[in-house]
Amino acid sequence: TQLLEQSPQFLSIQEGENLTVYCNSSSVFSSLQWYRQEPGEGPVLLVTVVTGGEVKKLKRLTFQFGDARKDSSLHITAAQPGDTGLYLCAGNRDDKIIFGKGTRLHILP
Amino acid sequence: KAGVTQTPRYLIKTRGQQVTLSCSPISGHRSVSWYQQTPGQGLQFLFEYFSETQRNKGNFPGRFSGRQFSNSRSEMNVSTLELGDSALYLCASRGGPLGSYNEQFFGPGTRLTVL
Numbered sequence: 001t002q003l004l005e006q007s008p009q010f011l012s013i014q015e016g017e018n019l020t021v022y023c024n025s026s027s028v029f030s031s032l033q034w035y036r037q038e039p040g041e042g043p044v045l046l047v048t049v050v051t052g053g054e055v056k057k058l059k060r061l062t063f064q065f066g067d068a069r070k071d072s073s074l075h076i077t078a079a080q081p082g083d084t085g086l087y088l089c090a091g092n093r094d095d096k097i098i099f100g101k102g103t104r105l106h107i108l109p
Numbered sequence: 110k111a112g113v114t115q116t117p118r119y120l121i122k123t124r125g126q127q128v129t130l131s132c133s134p135i136s137g138h139r140s141v142s143w144y145q146q147t148p149g150q151g152l153q154f155l156f157e158y159f160s161e162t163q164r165n166k167g168n169f170p171g172r173f174s175g176r177q178f179s180n181s182r183s184e185m186n187v188s189t190l191e192l193g194d195s196a197l198y199l200c201a202s203r204g205g206p207l208g209s210y211n212e213q214f215f216g217p218g219t220r221l222t223v224l
Binding site for chain 1: 113142144150151152153154164165167199201212213214215216217218
């Protein structure tokens with residue numbers, strides 16, 4: 001059973017466009033993290049959200065945690081080729097971290 | 110401060126063999142977690158060690174085992190390798206055990222190919 005569903009699985013857009021990717025679950029998480037992973041490397045933590053409804057911004061990236069702490073979204077404004085990568089969300093529950101399968105994002109120059 | 114290091118970076122084995130992977134956490138970090146990443150299943154949690162004790166374990170068969178040394182370095186062993194064990198094995202370190210609110214840092218991974 002995949003507890004965290006990420007959508008879309010793949011996304012290819014032009015440089016300068018905006019995009020949103022989603023991380024959904026029927027389970028409640030105490031906190032949720034977003035990572036970006038580039039080929040040949042391990043995931044790098046982008047942000048952790050803890051409070052329901054919380055919004056965090058990291059330059060052109062906006063992260064939101066759902067009010068019920070079951071889902072999250074990542075919005076990228078004016079995407080750049082450097083944003084290309086695999087975006088993973090991970091929920092913390094019962095002393096375990098559960099990862100989604102990721103959204104593979106490709107930004108075309 | 111040096112990041113998480115994993116050795117070797119690449120490994121090719123044949124079915125039935127065993128393999129040992131190594132992970133050195135960030136200096137001062139006492140928690141090490143291991144993950145298996147495959148295109149089909151994504152990132153799956155194997156186990157976590159904190160202060161030389163296994164604190165959490167994922168749903169993997171007993172062929173997958175690990176240990177942590179007093180200097181927090183950790184090793185993961187897979188015995189009787191199967192084709193399906195081909196994956197990227199990632200190690201992550203953090204200052205406290207899972208469940209505590211602190212950042213997890215990943216190493217670059219070991220790419221294991223089983224022929």
